Amino acid sequence: MIGVVIPVHNEELLLAACLRAVAQAAGHAMLNGEQVCPVVVLDACSDSSASIAAQAGVHCLTISERNVGAARRAGADWLLQQGARWLASTDADSLVPEDWLVRQIHSEAEVVCGTVRVTRWDEYPDAVRNLYLRLYQQREGHRHIHGANLGVCAHAYQRAGGFPPVMAHEDVALVHALEALGARISWTAGNSVETSARREARCAEGFNDYLKGLAATT
Numbered sequence: 001m002i003g004v005v006i007p008v009h010n011e012e013l014l015l016a017a018c019l020r021a022v023a024q025a026a027g028h029a030m031l032n033g034e035q036v037c038p039v040v041v042l043d044a045c046s047d048s049s050a051s052i053a054a055q056a057g058v059h060c061l062t063i064s065e066r067n068v069g070a071a072r073r074a075g076a077d078w079l080l081q082q083g084a085r086w087l088a089s090t091d092a093d094s095l096v097p098e099d100w101l102v103r104q105i106h107s108e109a110e111v112v113c114g115t116v117r118v119t120r121w122d123e124y125p126d127a128v129r130n131l132y133l134r135l136y137q138q139r140e141g142h143r144h145i146h147g148a149n150l151g152v153c154a155h156a157y158q159r160a161g162g163f164p165p166v167m168a169h170e171d172v173a174l175v176h177a178l179e180a181l182g183a184r185i186s187w188t189a190g191n192s193v194e195t196s197a198r199r200e201a202r203c204a205e206g207f208n209d210y211l212k213g214l215a216a217t218t
Contacts, residue, residue, distance in 0.1 A: 002031070002101055003079030004038040004088045007071035007147075009202045011092035012047040015040070019056040021095040030102045039078055040092075041071040049092075068203045069170030072147065073163040080154055087157055089171070091148040093196035100191050104151035109186035111156060111178050114149035115142055116195040116207070123199050124211065127218040132211065138189050146207070147171035149193040156183045168205035 004022055008015060019038065026036035040053040044066045053060050061074055076087050088104055090096050094116070104112045115138055121129045137144060150171055152160075160177040163170045179185065201208035 001035045001037055001082065001084050002026075002086045002088065002105065003076070003082070003084035004036065004090065004101075005041065005072050005075035005079065006038060006090055006092055007041045007043060007068050007075065008045060008049050008053070008092045009043045009066065009068075009071075010045055010047045011049050011202070012052060014093045014196065015049050015052045016056065018090070018092050018094060019053065019058055021097075022090065023056070024098050025096050025100040025102075028099060028102050030099075031105070036101065037079060037082060037084065039075045041075040043067065043071040065165070067165060067167055068147070068206075069163050069167065069173075070165035072170055073165050076157065076162055080158070085154050087152050087154060089147050089150040090193060091195065093198065093202070094148040095194040096149070097191060097193065100149075100193065101151075103188070103191040107151075107186045107188070108184075110153045110183040111175065111185040112151040112191075113142075113145055113175060113185060113187050114151075115144055115189045115192045116146050116148055117192045118197045119194055121197055124197060124215060125218070128211065128215045131214050131218055135214075138192065140187065140189055142187050142189060144187075145172045145175045146193070146195075148195050148207070149191070150175070152178065156181070168203060
């Protein structure tokens with residue numbers, strides 16, 4: 001079984017589209033009918049995110065940590081208990097491509113670090129977009145780490161100790177632990193995930209804060 005972890009804090013505007021994209025990826029013919037189990041981890045939600053996930057038929061866990069690392073860890077732990085052999089991770093403000101899971105599973109790697117792309121820059125001027133595109137490595141062999149586009153086999157995840165329950169950079173900490181163990185890592189741009197450039201971040205020190213930092217320099 002393949003698991004997909006999606007941490008959520010008040011994502012009623014974007015969650016439905018995220019779950020539709022995950023469902024499309026889960027139904028890809030090249031998965032040969034293998035079960036895909038997404039889990040939404042509702043972290044201190046006060047909006048309708050829970051009902052949206054329920055309408056999509058997705059299993060939900062509820063925590064009150066306001067901590068993205070704790071949310072990803074809780075989702076991964078539950079999936080491992082269900083027998084997941086592979087753990088994929090994305091975010092509620094992101095849209096995975098249809099072949100997202102296929103490319104991860106067939107990568108012959110223990111860890112797949114994918115890239116992200118922004119298609120709507122409504123909240124930023126062109127100067128910020130242009131600076132971002134100059135700095136970002138949208139290529140094979142990149143060194144970016146995104147919780148919105150990450151996959152790891154269950155055995156490697158457990159050897160590395162899993163996502164640490166930290167407020168930010170839990171994805172980076174996990175991948176660095178996997179690197180230290182000598183895990184086979186694929187740094188690929190072949191399964192890039194569309195993500196949001198919104199200014200109102202759900203996680204401090206995440207991708208949105210990175211973009212705001214770029215804006216401060218232009």
